[in-house]
Amino acid sequence: MEPIQTPRLRLRPLVREDLAAEHAIRSSPEVHRWLYTDAFSEDDSRERLERLLARPEETGLTLAVERGGELIGDVSLTVGEHRQGEIGFILDPDHQGHGYATEAAGAMLALAFAHYGLHRVCARLEARNAASARVLEKLGMRREAHLIENEWVKGEWQSELIYALLAREWRARNV
Numbered sequence: 001m002e003p004i005q006t007p008r009l010r011l012r013p014l015v016r017e018d019l020a021a022e023h024a025i026r027s028s029p030e031v032h033r034w035l036y037t038d039a040f041s042e043d044d045s046r047e048r049l050e051r052l053l054a055r056p057e058e059t060g061l062t063l064a065v066e067r068g069g070e071l072i073g074d075v076s077l078t079v080g081e082h083r084q085g086e087i088g089f090i091l092d093p094d095h096q097g098h099g100y101a102t103e104a105a106g107a108m109l110a111l112a113f114a115h116y117g118l119h120r121v122c123a124r125l126e127a128r129n130a131a132s133a134r135v136l137e138k139l140g141m142r143r144e145a146h147l148i149e150n151e152w153v154k155g156e157w158q159s160e161l162i163y164a165l166l167a168r169e170w171r172a173r174n175v
Helices: 016-026 042-054 100-115 130-138 167-173
Strands: 010-013 060-067 070-079 084-091 120-126 142-153 156-166
Touching: 010 100, 016 042, 016 070, 016 084, 060 084, 060 100, 070 100, 084 100, 100 120, 100 130, 100 167, 120 130, 130 142, 130 156, 156 167
Parallel strands: 084 120
Antiparallel strands: 010 060, 060 070, 070 084, 120 156, 142 156
């Protein structure tokens, strides 16, 4: 896959040489605050990267997010059944709050609908993750569900929000 250029970012396939930068991000407890996992060890980061590199593109992809040549996070698209998919994004805390997640996730939505021909794309997040909810709302995604205390994560019951966008809604916003 060719890199995707947005106004401020470059999204490109991950490579093995990204391990150090990916581990620096994934080893941060702040990054994992709203995730199912705890901060990654170097072995965890290596295993994740190898798994992503071996992933068949038809099932989706995870792209490195670069700003000025520096890897600042990654963005993913998982392709599922019934022409549906799910997006996700992780940014280094030093680069949060500047609109980069919105820009990168918006490019993934375009890829989901234009390249993969998906009908619907969703995103799931911990209900207290207000910053990610704002990103999804800026992208035009609607909150479809608020699942109350549906998961036992890190020693507590957590709630989950589900956002989604249909292809026709995306096309109407991007005419």
